[in-house]
Amino acid sequence: MTRRLTRRSVLAGTAAIATGSLAVDVKAAPEAQSITPALVEAAKKEGKLSWYTSVDLPVAEKIAKAFEAAYPGVSMKVERSGAEHIFQRIGQEAQSKVSNCDVVNSSDAAHLIIWKRAQMLASYLPEEVAKHFPKEHFDPDGMYASWRVTLSPIAYNTSLVKAEEAPKGFNDLLDARWSGKIVKAHPGYSGTIMTATQQLSRELGWRFLEKLAKQKVMQVQSAADPPKKVTAGERAVMADGTEYMVNLLQSRGEPIAEVYAVEGTPLITGPSAVMASAPNPNAARLFYAWSMTAEAQQLNVEVGALRSVHPLVKDRPERRKLSDIKTLREDAAAVADQADDIKAR
Amino acid sequence: MPARLQVDLSRPVLIAVTALLVVMIVLPMGWLVVYSLSDKQGAPTLGNFVTLFTDPSFVDPLITTLIIAVSVSTICCLVAAPLGWLVARTDMPIRRIVRTLVMASLVTPPFVGAIAWEMLAAPNSGLLNQLWRNLAGMPSDEALLDIYSLPGLIFVIACYTFPYVFILVANALDRMPGELEDASSMLGAKTWQTARLITVPLALPTILAGALVAFLQALNLFGSPAILAIPAGFHTLTTRIWSLFQFPPKPELAAAASLPLLLLTVLLLRGQALALGRRGYAVLGGKYGEPRLVRLGAWRWPAAAAALLVLAMPLFLPYAALFNSAFSRVASRLVTPDTITLHNLRFTFLELSSTMPALKNTFLLATLAATLGALLALLIAYIVARRAIRGHRVLAFLATAPLAIPGIVLGVGLFLAYTRPPLMLYGTLWILLIAFITIELPAAYQQLSSAFHAVHPELEEAGRMLGATRLRTLADITAPLLRSAVIATWCFVFVAVIRELSAAVILFTSETKVLSVLIFDLKESGDVGAIAVLSLAMVGITTVVIAIANRFGGGREAGRLHARAEG
Structure with missing residues (x-):
């Protein structure tokens, strides 16, 4: 068993390198992989894996528990931080030749492009992804796939603001009456906000963000935090933050309502990937493949209020369908190039 | 031949201990200097320092930090000196309880205090602000207090710094001879005149030393500014250094920004040594009577009330807020018997997968650091106290040197030194172990060296003369003492x-996370309930261990040791 395990990881390693070098000339599509009993066995032998994610912590822990229940014998450790922190951490660890991360999930799709370029990802295309996911939601070389989708809407506290007085779009937030009443997360911490900021600056211009900054905005770190600040009554309105957190708070009966801005709402995909240097390569592949199944994606929607690109997944009935919301186009490659500039501002 | 053996052993011991201290202190500080003088490609440059003193994003934090340090130190003296006097020299009721409670407030790590004050005085959701709005009938966006501000930060730092000044002042007043005051009153001076003319001048050097301690604390603190200053949109020097490790990391600039902090700390410690060195004249030999207590008369109970009000700031209010959050679903609402929930406890200990590894790492590191640190300090203290080896002065210097290195600066130095061959320690618990031992070595060394001085060499010599070996004497005579x-x-x-x-x-x-970092991480995503639970757990563990330590009579040293344990 040990020997087979070694061969398997060596093979996986070679595959990753080969895909990296082949990508330049041939672009051979990787073969789709199903969850085989051998993979499950090998994963159990490793017994554990570490998942770096930027999804809200309680949501991440619930997903980890569901995976542990599906495959007893493999325990998961969730390492949650802001996507930009995770990016920095993985960079720092790679530089110091430390490999702690098995599966990574970021709310900043640009990170995946950068990691792919740096040949830090393993190629592994789960059958479920190849069969069901829309083409734009997985990498042709099998390096990553959109594990989650969320929006960054505006939201307000319904006991502090009447529905008819709530802002209708981003430009409304510049109104003097919102001065000192807005909370916003930080693009230097949150990948969601990094992506959203890039989209807003493209659509509305930097002038908009500069004016917004003059509104005495309360700055928090994580994109999951503004909805919490709004329900706590700390601020009346959030300029950005994750839609799923808003929905989760709503389902707990908290006084918060989302606004899909007239200008369009930033759409954020959060891809996952298996690291090339994963210390538990089999458990990593097992979790990655499982997390993309209709069953796991449905769980994302139910416990996490995330959106899914899996066509067999049913969205939460109470919220507006993704296709009915005007969204801003995501441009991961542009974020990859502009990230430093956005953080500097 | 025991004598020969001893000569043979002393050299390797000296070399080993010195080498260890070099690895712990000299190497990181050396790399810090090298990095601060290099550009991104590693070529020598002074550019980092030019940036440091011209770029507003560095100059502003530097000025802010100085403002904070000066204000904190002033406030601490203004609060701690009268309180110390009340407790040590007057007949104020409950003065023993007050003294114990001030000491107890030191158990709170400053960053936990900052988080608790956030729950109390965030402009809108803060419990105190909500209370004020209810009482005064103000609209929901008016706030009485704003903790996310420079004054707010100064207040919170002062809350957890004044106990250090208090301990210094109260202890000094305890020791101050009562005769001088008696003489003054016999010569016809009134109580207040005596206080002004005798007590205050005698206590002044201690107050000055206390001011410097407070200044240093405020200067090098990382936790509270990180929690309160960043949402308020400004930086202190320590948070700025930390931010340079965010993406894209700029270690050269971080190294350059660390040096002024290091330099300032060294200078202030010199100043403190001078101020405390002059303390001597207050105790002029001979045996003194118990200091006479000043009668407060009608002011007895108002004084006690004022003391309790002061204690509400670092103790009563923050812990009320932490307990409230730990058992509430939404931290900004007061728990009632109907809304009380164990949800946060369950989440923290059963669902949060980082809790157990972090607790394990923390206990492992604390046990190892305490054991190895105490052993190392014991070895050095023995060598220095008994002048066992030539060159013992070097050891004494190296063992106290880390006192001048702020935690964050040491962190930067260790990071630079051990993310490269030959010692790739980053990512292991070793690097944290080195950091913790280094930070705590001076306090451990000082405590054990004074203990050694209390054991007269005569006892050991007697043992040696009766034919016991050096080790035997150590084991049978020195160790038990x-x-x-x-x-x-x-x-x-x-x-x-x-x-x-x-x-x-x-x-x-991620594999080497400790409890304090876990709390700090949770803070960023706003998981307040889990933070409150973990903070209370941390304080609980700390209290138990301190109680054990006090049973063994180390309580007096608490203040000095804590002075290094900034968050």
Whole structure:
């Protein structure tokens, strides 16, 4: 068993390198992989894996528990931080030749492009992804796939603001009456906000963000935090933050309502990937493949209020369908190039 | 031949201990200097310092930090000196309880205090602001207090710094001879005149030393500014250094920004040594009577009320807020019997997968650091106290040197030194262990060296003369006499490691997370309930260990040891 395990990881390693070098000339599509009993066995032998994610912590822990229940014998450790922190951490660890991360999930799709370029990802295309996911939601070389989708809407506290007085779009937030009443997360911490900021600056211009900054905005770190600040009554309105957190708070009966801005709402995909240097390569592949199944994606929607690109997944009935919301186009490659500039501002 | 053996052993011991201290202190500080003088490609440059003193994003934090340090130190003296006097020299009721409670407030790590004050005085959701709005009938966006501000930050830092000044002042007043005051009153001076003309001048050097301690604390603190200043949109020097490790990391600039902090700390410690050195004239030999207590008369109870009001700031209010959040679903609402929930406890200990590894790492590191640190300090203290080896002065210097290195600066230095061959320690618990031992070594060394000085060499010499070997004498005579000091040192290092944040926040990786970093991480995503639970757990563990230490008679040293345990 040990020997087979070694061969398997060596093979996986070679595959990753080969895909990296082949990508330049041939672009051979990787073969789709199903969850085989051998993979499950090998994963159990490793017994554990570490998942770096930027999804809200309680949501991440619930997903980890569901995976542990599906495959007893493999325990998961969730390492949650802001996507930009995770990016920095993985960079720092790679530089110091430390490999702690098995599966990574970021709310900043640009990170995946950068990691792919740096040949830090393993190629592994789960059958479920190849069969069901829309083409734009997985990498042709099998390096990553959109594990989650969320929006960054505006939201307000319904006991502090009447529905008819709530802002209708981003430009409304510049109104003097919102001065000192807005909370916003930080693009230097949150990948969601990094992506959203890039989209807003493209659509509305930097002038908009500069004016917004003059509104005495309360700055928090994580994109999951503004909805919490709004329900706590700390601020009346959030300029950005994750839609799923808003929905989760709503389902707990908290006084918060989302606004899909007239200008369009930033759409954020959060891809996952298996690291090339994963210390538990089999458990990593097992979790990655499982997390993309209709069953796991449905769980994302139910416990996490995330959106899914899996066509067999049913969205939460109470919220507006993704296709009915005007969204801003995501441009991961542009974020990859502009990230430093956005953080500097 | 015991004598020969001893000569043979002393050299390797000296070399080994010196080498260890070099690895712990000289190497990181050396790399810090090298990096601060290099550009991104590694070529020599002074550009980092030019940036440091011209770029507003560095100059502003520098000025802010100085403002904070000066204000904190002033406030601490203004609060701690009268309170110390009330407790030590007057007949104020409940003065023993007040003294114990002030000491107890030191158990709170400053960053936990900052989080608690956030729950109390965030402009809108803060419990105190809500209370004020209810009482005064103000609209929901008016706030009485705003903790996310420079004054707010100064207040919170002062809350957890004044106990250090208090301990210094109260202890000094305890020791101050009562005769001088008696003489003054016999010569016809009124109570207040005596206080003004005798007590205050005698206490002045101690107050000055206390002011410097407070200044240093405020200067090098990382936790509270990180929690309060960043949402308020400004930086202090320590948070700015930390931010340079965010993406894209700029270690050269971080190294350059660390040096002024290091330099200032060294200078202030010199100043403190001078101020405390002059303390001597207050106790002029001979045996003095118990100091006479000043009668407060009608002011007895108002004084006690004022003391309790002061204690509400670092103790009663923050802990009320932490307990409220720990058992409430939404931290900004007061728990009632109907809304009380164990949800946060369940989440923290059963669902949160980082809790158990972090607790394990913290206990492992604290135990190892306390054991190895106490042993190392014991060895050095022995060598220095008994002048066992030539060159013992170097050891004494190296063992106290880390006192001048702020935690975050040491973190940066260790990161630069051990992310490269030959010692790739980053990502292991070793690097954290080195950091913690280094940070706590001076306090451990000072405590054990004073314990050694209390054991007269005559006792050992008697043992040697009766034919026992050096080791035998140590084991049979010195060790039993030092036992309680060693246990107390062990406990205090243990406690200090559990609370340490500023070096750990630079050096941790996901596999080597400790409790303080976990709390700090949770803070960023706003998981307030889990933070409250973990903070209370941390304080609980700390209290138990301190109680054990106090049983072994190390309580007096608490203040000094804590002075290094900034968050």
